[in-house]
Amino acid sequence: MNMTEATKTQMNKAQAVERLDQTPVEVRPAKPNDYLSQNHPVWCPGCGHFFVLRALTKALAWLNRPPEELAMITGIGCSSRLPAYLSSYGFHGVHGRALAVAAGLKMARPDLTVLVAGGDGDGYSIGGNHFLHACRRNMDMTYLVMDNEVYGMTKGQPSPTSDPDWHSKLAPHGTGITAFNPLGVALAAGASFIARGFSGDPKGLTKLISDGIEHKGFSVIEIKSPCVTFRPEQKAWQKQMRPLNIEPTPNKLEAAQAIHASDGFDTGIFYQADQPVYAPASEATHSLDEIEQELVL
Amino acid sequence: MTATALIPAPIPADHRLSVSISGAGGAGAVTVGLILLEAFGKAGFYGAMTRSFGPQIRGGESAVFLNLSDQPIETLPEATDLHLALDWKNFMRFADEIPLTSDTQIFYDDSREKPPQGVVDSGADCTPLPLMTTLKQIQGGRINMLGLGVIAQRLGLADTHIEQALQKTLGRKGEEAVRLSMETVRLGQTLVEAAKPSPLQNWQPTDKPRWHLSGNEACAIGALRGGLKLAAAYPITPATDIVEYLAPRIEKRGGQVLIAEDELAAMNMVIGGSFGGQPSMTATSGPGLALMTEAMGLAVASETPALVITVMRGGPSTGIPTKSEQSDLNQILYGLHGEAPHIVVAPLNVSESVPVTQWALGLAERLQTLVILATDQHLGQSRLICDPSPFEDMAETRGLTRLLAHPNDPADYHRYALTDSGISPLTQPGMEHGAYTADGLEHTETGLPSSSASDHSAQTEKRARKLTEFDYGDDWATYLPASKSKRLIITWGSSFEACKQAVARHNAEAKKDEQFSLLGLRLLMPLQSNTLRQLCKGQQVFVVEQNASGQLFHYLLSEQALPKSSQSIARSGPILFTPGELASTLRRLTKEGK
Numbered sequence: 075m076n077m078t079e080a081t082k083t084q085m086n087k088a089q090a091v092e093r094l095d096q097t098p099v100e101v102r103p104a105k106p107n108d109y110l111s112q113n114h115p116v117w118c119p120g121c122g123h124f125f126v127l128r129a130l131t132k133a134l135a136w137l138n139r140p141p142e143e144l145a146m147i148t149g150i151g152c153s154s155r156l157p158a159y160l161s162s163y164g165f166h167g168v169h170g171r172a173l174a175v176a177a178g179l180k181m182a183r184p185d186l187t188v189l190v191a192g193g194d195g196d197g198y199s200i201g202g203n204h205f206l207h208a209c210r211r212n213m214d215m216t217y218l219v220m221d222n223e224v225y226g227m228t229k230g231q232p233s234p235t236s237d238p239d240w241h242s243k244l245a246p247h248g249t250g251i252t253a254f255n256p257l258g259v260a261l262a263a264g265a266s267f268i269a270r271g272f273s274g275d276p277k278g279l280t281k282l283i284s285d286g287i288e289h290k291g292f293s294v295i296e297i298k299s300p301c302v303t304f305r306p307e308q309k310a311w312q313k314q315m316r317p318l319n320i321e322p323t324p325n326k327l328e329a330a331q332a333i334h335a336s337d338g339f340d341t342g343i344f345y346q347a348d349q350p351v352y353a354p355a356s357e358a359t360h361s362l363d364e365i366e367q368e369l370v371l
Numbered sequence: 372m373t374a375t376a377l378i379p380a381p382i383p384a385d386h387r388l389s390v391s392i393s394g395a396g397g398a399g400a401v402t403v404g405l406i407l408l409e410a411f412g413k414a415g416f417y418g419a420m421t422r423s424f425g426p427q428i429r430g431g432e433s434a435v436f437l438n439l440s441d442q443p444i445e446t447l448p449e450a451t452d453l454h455l456a457l458d459w460k461n462f463m464r465f466a467d468e469i470p471l472t473s474d475t476q477i478f479y480d481d482s483r484e485k486p487p488q489g490v491v492d493s494g495a496d497c498t499p500l501p502l503m504t505t506l507k508q509i510q511g512g513r514i515n516m517l518g519l520g521v522i523a524q525r526l527g528l529a530d531t532h533i534e535q536a537l538q539k540t541l542g543r544k545g546e547e548a549v550r551l552s553m554e555t556v557r558l559g560q561t562l563v564e565a566a567k568p569s570p571l572q573n574w575q576p577t578d579k580p581r582w583h584l585s586g587n588e589a590c591a592i593g594a595l596r597g598g599l600k601l602a603a604a605y606p607i608t609p610a611t612d613i614v615e616y617l618a619p620r621i622e623k624r625g626g627q628v629l630i631a632e633d634e635l636a637a638m639n640m641v642i643g644g645s646f647g648g649q650p651s652m653t654a655t656s657g658p659g660l661a662l663m664t665e666a667m668g669l670a671v672a673s674e675t676p677a678l679v680i681t682v683m684r685g686g687p688s689t690g691i692p693t694k695s696e697q698s699d700l701n702q703i704l705y706g707l708h709g710e711a712p713h714i715v716v717a718p719l720n721v722s723e724s725v726p727v728t729q730w731a732l733g734l735a736e737r738l739q740t741l742v743i744l745a746t747d748q749h750l751g752q753s754r755l756i757c758d759p760s761p762f763e764d765m766a767e768t769r770g771l772t773r774l775l776a777h778p779n780d781p782a783d784y785h786r787y788a789l790t791d792s793g794i795s796p797l798t799q800p801g802m803e804h805g806a807y808t809a810d811g812l813e814h815t816e817t818g819l820p821s822s823s824a825s826d827h828s829a830q831t832e833k834r835a836r837k838l839t840e841f842d843y844g845d846d847w848a849t850y851l852p853a854s855k856s857k858r859l860i861i862t863w864g865s866s867f868e869a870c871k872q873a874v875a876r877h878n879a880e881a882k883k884d885e886q887f888s889l890l891g892l893r894l895l896m897p898l899q900s901n902t903l904r905q906l907c908k909g910q911q912v913f914v915v916e917q918n919a920s921g922q923l924f925h926y927l928l929s930e931q932a933l934p935k936s937s938q939s940i941a942r943s944g945p946i947l948f949t950p951g952e953l954a955s956t957l958r959r960l961t962k963e964g965k
């Protein structure tokens with residue numbers, strides 16, 4: 075389904091709702107810019123993260139979610155600067171812990187659309203444990219990882235997704251360590267929506283993000299987003315990245331095959347399935363008094 | 372939480388009684404303790420019970436110590452009146468904790484080991500009983516229930532109260548289990564004579580309702596009273612029971628427990644839940660608190676309300692997980708990097724853990740800050756029969772609740788606005804004109820990251836001011852003055868009750884000008900230094916605490932809250948101060964002072 079078809083389905087859905095429910099609803103003018111704040115990004119000119127921000131605002135406009143019902147949670151890194159550039163609620167926390175903040179928020183406020191974003195360092199290195207457990211919990215939220223295979227903010231150190239032979243100040247001979255496979259790990263750990271996107275593919279990325287948000291469960295979207303300053307060679311990604319030529323599958327074996335067969339340049343949804351979503355009910359059923367009665371001798 | 376009160380008269384010897392029970396793994400010493408405590412409660416009395424375990428995860432030797440009275444009592448027994456040894460296996464592991472004297476009556480099973488030399492040396496009266504032999508008369512009977520019968524008979528405890536306690540403690544195992552246990556208890560009663568006169572002869576039972584709970588449970592109840600909606604935690608001894616107690620109950624109040632993958636996650640989850648507008652907390656102990664420090668700083672910087680309960684144990688590193696020490700004060704006060712003003716409170720005993728926890732959560736909500744509540748293994752895991760904690764709606768009576776701003780125009784909404792009180796307008800997701808980004812980076816008034824010196828100094832000052840300007844009323848301490856005293860004991864947390872008993876005992880015998888006053892600090896940060904300084908004027912001050920280096924003493928000195936002549940009385944755990952030990956210290960100090 076390409077983007078225009080998707081938009082049509084979306085619009086049909088909206089009209090159907092209107093016809094069923096005759097009460098006129100206040101329709102917000104959902105334009106991408108409505109989701110932008112006044113703040114100008116600190117990113118280097120040409121940084122891939124700009125295009126992620128753009129695709130995100132487009133997806134949000136398309137989904138027509140009121141900004142105040144969205145919360146964007148991030149950690150630390152160039153990518154994690156994102157919340158300040160949105161008109162939604164945001165939390166810019168500490169390095170690597172965005173998924174934990176988001177889990178607490180979603181528990182407390184299941185009504186909100188919870189978005190999480192960050193870099194490859196933030197998510198796969200310092201926050202690796204939370205990544206595993208967020209996949210496993212499969213709470214209904216969307217995680218955008220802006221992967222530039224480098225620690226951009228701290229000026230160019232190798233990250234878990236850097237190729238083993240990438241030379242840097244910190245690893246003059248390369249790390250010699252096999253790169254982390256985020257999609258494979260997400261699948262094994264239990265995420266229910268697993269995709270790869272590319273910041274240089276605005277249409278495809280917008281679609282992936284909105285599909286991810288609409289999906290019920292934990293959606294992992296690994297977004298290749300070049301760091302033009304410390305990994306200028308990543309500009310070549312523009313020519314290398316290509317759409318995945320298969321349909322999303324709910325079959326873990328097929329998904330694993332596609333993920334491990336990929337050279338890392340395919341974009342699209344590798345896996346999407348209905349899986350139990352962690353969302354405990356929270357209705358008060360007892361008074362404090364009733365609880366304290368247990369203490370009485 | 373009492374602010375100023377009289378030092379209570381010491382409980383007379385004929386109104387208190389201490390019992391201890393020990394046994395190998397599986398012998399069931401702890402169960403006997405629990406039933407005995409409950410039975411004394413049913414009989415209209417009060418009591419406190421602590422337990423001690425060997426190093427095994429499960430099934431190792433264990434011992435319980437009960438201090439019983441017809442008056443509220445919260446200290447550990449100093450001398451055991453009656454000890455039941457179900458066996459002598461590894462008994463000497465508890466030698467430091469079970470205070471045997473020549474007045475102690477010991478009953479033990481005659482079929483196994485003889486009493487160890489240390490026990491014989493104490494001069495205690497050791498009476499062998501045919502426990503194992505008698506047990507053969509009753510199919511499926513257990514030795515601990517036989518022992519319970521022995522104790523009940525000796526003390527003159529009525530069958531109805533034992534039966535009720537059995538029902539409460541073993542009821543979930545079914546009627547048959549309760550019946551069999553009671554039958555075994557009755558058999559045990561035939562093995563000894565009742566003590567004459569009965570140690571309970573002068574006790575006045577009360578028919579007032581009373582509570583039976585642990586300090587950790589008290590914290591959980593206090594948090595629920597404060598409106599807690601999210602508890603995120605990673606298990607750690609001795610704090611786990613707080614969250615385990617909460618799990619089924621917070622649900623009934625419309626909240627949730629979130630099982631975190633580690634303490635880093637737990638603290639960040641608390642921040643997330645609270646950012647969403649729900650009162651949130653975690654519970655941990657020293658090692659977990661160490662992992663939480665970065666995110667605790669985030670709560671401070673982003674001004675997100677958060678309650679952290681830390682139940683101290685012996686440290687450093689993994690230390691002594693199952694035993695008590697007040698040695699994490701430095702960590703609690705100074706553990707965060709940067710200028711990170713936060714609130715530190717500590718209940719002075721088990722029963723006030725209820726209102727103090729509620730207060731702590733309320734302060735976090737009202738002041739949009741991190742509150743660390745410190746208790747320790749002793750307070751947390753002691754069980755108590757006490758008067759119920761009267762309910763107070765602190766949102767109503769003290770305004771301790773989260774105040775939300777309702778901006779009409781997003782352009783005018785400044786999340787971190789510099790206000791007189793230092794408390795900035797707070798919104799929460801879902802509010803139409805209130806969107807903002809909470810940030811751990813230093814920020815402008817609107818929340819935009821900023822490294823400018825003026826923003827940094829203004830925000831740093833604001834975050835400190837909102838805590839120092841707040842009126843904590845009388846709750847910052849409990850002060851027990853002796854009218855003409857020139858000597859003052861300052862202490863905190865679990866050392867308080869022992870100090871209270873010691874001072875009561877000392878003052879009852881000392882001349883008026885040789886008596887001591889006592890101050891238990893409940894609000895450790897921000898320290899009420901001025902008030903404290905006033906109070907210390909003209910007094911010889913002694914700071915009592917359960918750690919090796921005198922952490923509270925050095926803190927109070929550095930805040931210039933104490934006269935220079937003040938002295939530290941510090942001793943490391945895990946053996947707690949006893950009133951007797953402290954009373955003799957007070958006697959020595961009065962002599963030296965002359």
Ligand SMILES: Cc1ncc(C[n+]2csc(CCOP(=O)(O)OP(=O)(O)O)c2C)c(N)n1
Nearest residue numbers: 150151152153169193194195196225226227
């Ligand atoms: C606890 C902690 N350790 C280290 C840092 C330093 N640090 C800041 S951002 C960063 C890496 C960011 O890389 P990534 O998440 O890939 O984001 P990018 O900048 O590449 O978008 C590091 C190591 C920190 N802020 N906090």
Ligand code: SF4
Nearest residue numbers: 118121152226301302
């Ligand atoms: S350093 Fe790299 S990742 Fe960071 S803003 Fe510049 S280009 Fe983007």
Ligand SMILES: [Mg+2]
Nearest residue numbers: 193194222224
């Ligand atoms: Mg990166």
